[in-house]
Amino acid sequence: MNDERLQTIGQVKQFLAGSEALDFGGVSVEGRYQWIQTMLVRFKYYRLKRAEKGVIRRYIEKVSGYSRAQVSRLIREYHQRGQLRKAQYKRHRFPRSYTTADVALLARTDELHDYLSGPATKKIMEREWGIYGHSDFRNIRRISIAHLYNLRRSHLYRSITQRYTRTRPAVVRIGERARPAPGGMPGYIRVDTVHQGDLSEEKGVYHINAVDEVTQWEIVASVEKIAES
Numbered sequence: 615m616n617d618e619r620l621q622t623i624g625q626v627k628q629f630l631a632g633s634e635a636l637d638f639g640g641v642s643v644e645g646r647y648q649w650i651q652t653m654l655v656r657f658k659y660y661r662l663k664r665a666e667k668g669v670i671r672r673y674i675e676k677v678s679g680y681s682r683a684q685v686s687r688l689i690r691e692y693h694q695r696g697q698l699r700k701a702q703y704k705r706h707r708f709p710r711s712y713t714t715a716d717v718a719l720l721a722r723t724d725e726l727h728d729y730l731s732g733p734a735t736k737k738i739m740e741r742e743w744g745i746y747g748h749s750d751f752r753n754i755r756r757i758s759i760a761h762l763y764n765l766r767r768s769h770l771y772r773s774i775t776q777r778y779t780r781t782r783p784a785v786v787r788i789g790e791r792a793r794p795a796p797g798g799m800p801g802y803i804r805v806d807t808v809h810q811g812d813l814s815e816e817k818g819v820y821h822i823n824a825v826d827e828v829t830q831w832e833i834v835a836s837v838e839k840i841a842e843s
Contacts, residue, residue: 647698716754721774
């Protein structure tokens with residue numbers, strides 16, 4: 615946009631009264647800042663009266679698309695520094711505790727030991743350092759279990775080894791809930807339990823009823839709590 619013909623406050627007021635909102639799309643932040651700085655210099659912003667400053671502010675808001683707060687901040691920054699420049703942010707990064715060599719050592723250990731659980735792997739690395747004196751494990755042996763799993767999920771780890779899968783929980787069947795099928799033979803017992811209930815904060819007993827499916831021979835007992843025995 616060429617707005618060099620706007621040289622007076624009156625011309626800016628006419629522009630604000632008769633034009634639509636403009637789109638500054640496609641212009642870099644640096645370009646916007648340079649244009650704002652040019653406007654402040656052209657109209658000698660800090661020599662203007664308060665009402666005239668308001669006109670220039672509204673003009674900058676309309677053309678740049680910035681909010682009132684943003685324009686105020688940029689004008690204040692120009693007044694303090696004498697120029698507008700995009701801030702260069704330096705993102706804070708925590709120092710890396712474990713190097714690429716440490717991650718590669720973890721991957722190699724997992725491959726040799728068939729991808730054990732985190733606690734087991736950590737114990738192996740501690741023994742490599744403490745018992746066998748392998749200095750390569752000096753740093754990685756201190757890793758926490760949680761961070762060990764974090765490293766296993768990292769791109770670096772997965773680029774070194776492709777066979778890693780999460781430890782699968784072991785499933786052990788301790789019983790089967792089903793109706794007995796004695797086939798006419800005695801010795802298949804149906805067991806039912808009933809809790810008598812509590813009274814005055816005292817735990818009540820459990821009644822156990824055991825019945826042979828074929829002979830219907832029955833035993834009833836009362837116990838303090840349910841246990842395997």
